[in-house]
Amino acid sequence: MSESIYQPPKEIVSHALIDADKYQEMYARSVNDPEGFWGDAAKRLDWMKEPTKIKNTSFEHSNVSIKWFEDGELNVSVNCIDRHLPDRADQVALIWEGDEPGNDEHITYAQLHRRVSRFGNVLRNMGVKKGDRVTIYLPMIPEAAYAMLACARIGAVHSIVFAGFSPEALAGRITDCKSTVVITADEGRRGGKTVPLKANVDEAAKHALGIEKILVVENTGNEIAMKGGRDIWWHEAATGVDEFCKPERMNAEDPLFILYTSGSTGTPKGVLHTTGGYLVYAAMTHEYTFDYHDGDIYWCTADVGWVTGHSYIIYGPLANGATSLMFEGVPNYPDASRFWQVCEKHKVNQFYTAPTAIRALMGAGNEYVEKCDLSSLRILGTVGEPINPEAWNWYNDVVGKGKCPIVDTWWQTETGGHLLTPLPGATATKPGSATKPFFGVQPVVLDPQSGEEIHETAAEGVLCIKDSWPGQMRSVYGDHERFVKTYFSDYKGYYFSGDGCRRDEDGYYWITGRVDDVLNVSGHRMGTAEIESALVAHNKVSEAAVVGYPHDVKGQGIYCYVTLMAGEEENQDLKVELRNWVRKEIGPIASPDHIQFAPGLPKTRSGKIMRRILRKVAENDFGALGDTSTLADPGVVDDLIEHRENR
Numbered sequence: 001m002s003e004s005i006y007q008p009p010k011e012i013v014s015h016a017l018i019d020a021d022k023y024q025e026m027y028a029r030s031v032n033d034p035e036g037f038w039g040d041a042a043k044r045l046d047w048m049k050e051p052t053k054i055k056n057t058s059f060e061h062s063n064v065s066i067k068w069f070e071d072g073e074l075n076v077s078v079n080c081i082d083r084h085l086p087d088r089a090d091q092v093a094l095i096w097e098g099d100e101p102g103n104d105e106h107i108t109y110a111q112l113h114r115r116v117s118r119f120g121n122v123l124r125n126m127g128v129k130k131g132d133r134v135t136i137y138l139p140m141i142p143e144a145a146y147a148m149l150a151c152a153r154i155g156a157v158h159s160i161v162f163a164g165f166s167p168e169a170l171a172g173r174i175t176d177c178k179s180t181v182v183i184t185a186d187e188g189r190r191g192g193k194t195v196p197l198k199a200n201v202d203e204a205a206k207h208a209l210g211i212e213k214i215l216v217v218e219n220t221g222n223e224i225a226m227k228g229g230r231d232i233w234w235h236e237a238a239t240g241v242d243e244f245c246k247p248e249r250m251n252a253e254d255p256l257f258i259l260y261t262s263g264s265t266g267t268p269k270g271v272l273h274t275t276g277g278y279l280v281y282a283a284m285t286h287e288y289t290f291d292y293h294d295g296d297i298y299w300c301t302a303d304v305g306w307v308t309g310h311s312y313i314i315y316g317p318l319a320n321g322a323t324s325l326m327f328e329g330v331p332n333y334p335d336a337s338r339f340w341q342v343c344e345k346h347k348v349n350q351f352y353t354a355p356t357a358i359r360a361l362m363g364a365g366n367e368y369v370e371k372c373d374l375s376s377l378r379i380l381g382t383v384g385e386p387i388n389p390e391a392w393n394w395y396n397d398v399v400g401k402g403k404c405p406i407v408d409t410w411w412q413t414e415t416g417g418h419l420l421t422p423l424p425g426a427t428a429t430k431p432g433s434a435t436k437p438f439f440g441v442q443p444v445v446l447d448p449q450s451g452e453e454i455h456e457t458a459a460e461g462v463l464c465i466k467d468s469w470p471g472q473m474r475s476v477y478g479d480h481e482r483f484v485k486t487y488f489s490d491y492k493g494y495y496f497s498g499d500g501c502r503r504d505e506d507g508y509y510w511i512t513g514r515v516d517d518v519l520n521v522s523g524h525r526m527g528t529a530e531i532e533s534a535l536v537a538h539n540k541v542s543e544a545a546v547v548g549y550p551h552d553v554k555g556q557g558i559y560c561y562v563t564l565m566a567g568e569e570e571n572q573d574l575k576v577e578l579r580n581w582v583r584k585e586i587g588p589i590a591s592p593d594h595i596q597f598a599p600g601l602p603k604t605r606s607g608k609i610m611r612r613i614l615r616k617v618a619e620n621d622f623g624a625l626g627d628t629s630t631l632a633d634p635g636v637v638d639d640l641i642e643h644r645e646n647r
């Protein structure tokens with residue numbers, strides 16, 4: 001197969017912050033002299049106390065410890081707001097675009113300062129102190145941004161739970177980080193429908209331990225239940241509250257936020273990010289990856305419930321004094337031209353979305369794109385999962401009209417910001433490749449069996465990172481041992497990403513997907529173990545095994561094998577019941593695409609489920625089942641094939 005290569009367009013290169021030579025030079029310095037490189041990079045922030053110690057990190061298995069700028073002091077909200085006031089008070093910081101077209105708001109830096117300050121004072125009045133954890137369960141409304149920045153201002157640690165998660169999932173996350181305060185709204189809006197957020201929090205509060213106060217933002221205005229002594233309306237609490245809020249002095253290594261993400265085993269992990277290194281990294285990657293220039297209108301379509309929303313709607317762009325667009329809705333409401341209409345309406349220059357959205361919109365037809373004026377677009381970005389070349393080409397040709405470089409950014413909740421990405425004016429792109437490392441990032445490809453680094457340029461194996469970068473997570477909240485075990489134990493001395501990859505002859509990286517039991521459904525990470533434990537929590541289910549299979553739009557679909565309790569009847573109604581059950585336990589994003597009743601699962605004699613076989617059956621690939629001789633009962637495989645769900 002011949003590979004296409006796209007050189008950065010001349011018009012982009014001539015104005016770009018970083019060109020090919022500068023990339024080489026800066027990259028070399030970033031890995032040869034990390035202290036010098038990152039010490040200079042830290043100057044992009046305003047510090048209350050400048051750091052003198054830059055890097056103090058160890059990936060050594062017995063002593064994993066990551067500290068950046070450890071004697072520096074700063075406040076994130078000051079860096080995202082206050083320091084821009086002298087020059088940008090009247091510049092728009094956030095453009096909010098509502099679910100319903102025609103509903104929008106422009107929030108300047110001066111307004112942001114007042115609203116965040118007021119929010120910070122409300123939280124302080126509620127007794128929230130530096131170091132306290134605050135759970136945020138809000139839709140994509142400006143208050144989500146205010147709440148995050150207000151926590152940062154007063155030194156509280158936010159834990160945002162995506163508003164699409166169920167009460168059960170929310171309760172688990174509240175309990176794990178022991179937050180006593182939850183911020184929510186009466187209801188959310190998405191695609192013309194309402195989401196009962198406050199009711200979900202009420203439900204979660206029955207299971208979660210320790211909730212003392214629920215702060216409720218009035219959003220749709222529909223009636224909800226309020227419980228005296230516990231529930232507080234935001235607009236009542238904010239009445240008459242001062243619009244100046246003294247920012248807390250934070251150490252660079254004080255926690256900024258926790259964000260839960262799925263792994264291959266156990267409950268979701270609380271990924272912990274800290275203050276200084278995270279902000280330097282989010283800001284720098286935002287500026288260079290999107291070639292952000294003063295005055296540009298930048299739009300990332302993610303939700304603030306995911307890391308992409310944290311780093312690339314709020315923290316990175318605002319630290320850079322950018323104008324960042326925040327969208328409440330979905331790509332196909334009122335119809336499949338919504339994204340493009342919003343680009344036209346707000347004259348968006350940088351547009352950043354996920355392959356699953358691109359594939360869905362590609363399927364809707366070119367006319368939805370072509371009727372909009374997209375001439376303001378300069379850079380297109382993608383994130384969340386590998387992008388197939390067909391979708392890449394459509395994005396490039398139909399959306400970008402061949403003149404907008406595509407930045408395919410590979411990174412993770414754990415990494416805080418982009419690790420592999422083209423830079424628009426520096427890197428030639430290849431459809432489907434996340435190309436080259438960002439500054440300071442040293443990717444390596446390891447042989448999965450031996451754990452040895454493959455030094456040849458062309459290589460295939462697991463993707464690890466050799467040394468720390470400032471945006472790296474510092475720990476799993478409350479469980480440092482789990483941090484070490486998950487990321488530093490399989491391959492000693494390296495950070496293990498959980499992804500497989502190929503490096504081609506030109507040194508370009510191609511992510512091949514997870515090598516562990518983590519699914520990527522529409523760019524959302526989901527542990528198979530989480531879905532399995534939701535299924536077995538149902539009283540008719542005795543055992544369950546969940547695998548992914550290729551799905552045209554979602555990237556991966558969810559295929560569940562379910563063994564019922566003795567005497568339970570296998571029927572269609574029960575499949576519907578189980579699907580709804582999983583939606584209720586985790587949330588709609590975990591909704592199974594297929595459920596197959598399996599009286600027996602393929603197991604080894606030691607009782608391990610052989611997922612390899614289940615994956616092949618789900619993929620309709622029966623010719624390549626591999627060695628089944630170690631199965632305790634090879635007969636179950638024929639039964640699985642015979643009763644597979646048609647896709």
Ligand code: 6R9
Pocket residue numbers: 261306307308382383384385386387408409410411412413414434497498499511513514520523524525
């Ligand atoms: C930012 C984010 C991380 C996992 C990651 C990988 C997949 C993300 C990708 C990509 C190929 C890209 N992933 N970006 N795969 N190309 N450009 O998505 O964080 O939700 O933690 O997911 O997503 O498998 O390991 P997160």
